[in-house]
Amino acid sequence: MHYPRRTSKIKKARKQGFRARMKTAGGRKIINAKRRRGNHKLNVAS
DSSP, rough: OSSSSOOOOOHEEEEHHHHHHHHHHHHHHHHHHHEEEEEEOOOOOO
16 A cells, blocks of 8 residues: 655654754753653654
8 A cells, every 4th residue: 555645854854853953942841851751762853
């Protein structure tokens, strides 16, 4: 069966990646919260 949507890894990284998160205050909050929780994967793109 054909998978309809091939999401671009580059587009995803630019939108949800580590550097995109670090650009905004809210994004940095998310990263720090995940660090406190002990997540080894801090974002979707990595």
